[in-house]
Amino acid sequence: xxxxxxxxxxxxxxxxxxxxxxxxxxxxxxxxxxxxxxxxxxxxxxxxxxxxxxxxxxxxxxxxxxxxxxxxxxxxxxxxxxxxxxxxxxxxxxxxxxxxxxxxxxxxxxxxxxxxxxxxxxxxxxxxxxxxxxxxxxxxxxxxxxxxxxxxxxxxxxxxxxxxxxxxxxxxxxxxxxxxxxxxxxxxxxxxxxxxxxxxxxxxxxxxxxxxxxxxxxxxxxxxxxxxxxxxxxxxxxxxxxxxxxxxxxxxxxxx
Numbered sequence: 216x217x218x219x220x221x222x223x224x225x226x227x228x229x230x231x232x233x234x235x236x237x238x239x240x241x242x243x244x245x246x247x248x249x250x251x252x253x254x255x256x257x258x259x260x261x262x263x264x265x266x267x268x269x270x271x272x273x274x275x276x277x278x279x280x281x282x283x284x285x286x287x288x289x290x291x292x293x294x295x296x297x298x299x300x301x302x303x304x305x306x307x308x309x310x311x312x313x314x315x316x317x318x319x320x321x322x323x324x325x326x327x328x329x330x331x332x333x334x335x336x337x338x339x340x341x342x343x344x345x346x347x348x349x350x351x352x353x354x355x356x357x358x359x360x361x362x363x364x365x366x367x368x369x370x371x372x373x374x375x376x377x378x379x380x381x382x383x384x385x386x387x388x389x390x391x392x393x394x395x396x397x398x399x400x401x402x403x404x405x406x407x408x409x410x411x412x413x414x415x416x417x418x419x420x421x422x423x424x425x426x427x428x429x430x431x432x433x434x435x436x437x438x439x440x441x442x443x444x445x446x447x448x449x450x451x452x453x454x455x456x457x458x459x460x461x462x463x464x465x466x467x468x469x470x471x
Contacts, residue, residue: 219244227303235439248289276333330380392457408463
């Protein structure tokens with residue numbers, strides 16, 4: 216699949232990794248629909264990318280009916296739908312046993328709902344549309360790229376909810392790829408390490424430097440465009456399927 220042919224939905228698409236993914240797709244002639252919940256950033260992202268090449272759709276990824284409706288609208292705007300990149304997510308940090316009390320169950324549930332259930336919700340809705348695409352080379356009809364985290368493997372203290380949600384994303388990658396193979400739809404997942412995101416931008420400089428120094432090589436935080444480069448490669452390489460790729464500079468998270 217050539218980038219110029221990409222008609223993609225990108226969740227979490229108005230900032231951070233999602234916006235980084237959208238930029239090269241549009242630059243190479245593709246079109247993107249940005250699913251997110253920040254109207255101001257959505258307008259800014261569309262202004263940057265170009266109104267004819269990008270459109271913002273306010274989307275709660277945990278709403279089944281809302282996602283179905285927005286996917287249909289996005290497909291109409293895009294003139295088709297052959298790619299989904301799930302970048303929407305929340306951190307949901309908190310200890311199981313905090314200083315005052317145990318973690319409220321609602322906090323755990325909300326993290327899993329956005330990161331795992333939300334990813335599945337948009338993926339299954341996109342697959343339902345992609346299955347009807349005309350088959351391309353090798354019978355390919357679409358590609359789904361989910362975002363996990365290295366915390367799926369080495370979750371730190373305070374990341375029980377986050378790690379569980381991202382571990383679920385890793386766990387569903389292979390069975391979804393196996394099931395959707397008969398429709399020519401590939402499913403891949405990227406597990407990024409510590410990247411420059413709006414969350415990291417808000418940290419003290421000393422903390423940012425400490426995070427970068429903890430990464431073996433290169434000893435710096437990941438750049439959003441490096442994540443976007445991997446997404447673009449996955450979209451173009453049809454033999455990549457059913458796998459989670461760590462993108463982390465060989466880092467392994469410490470307990471805390």
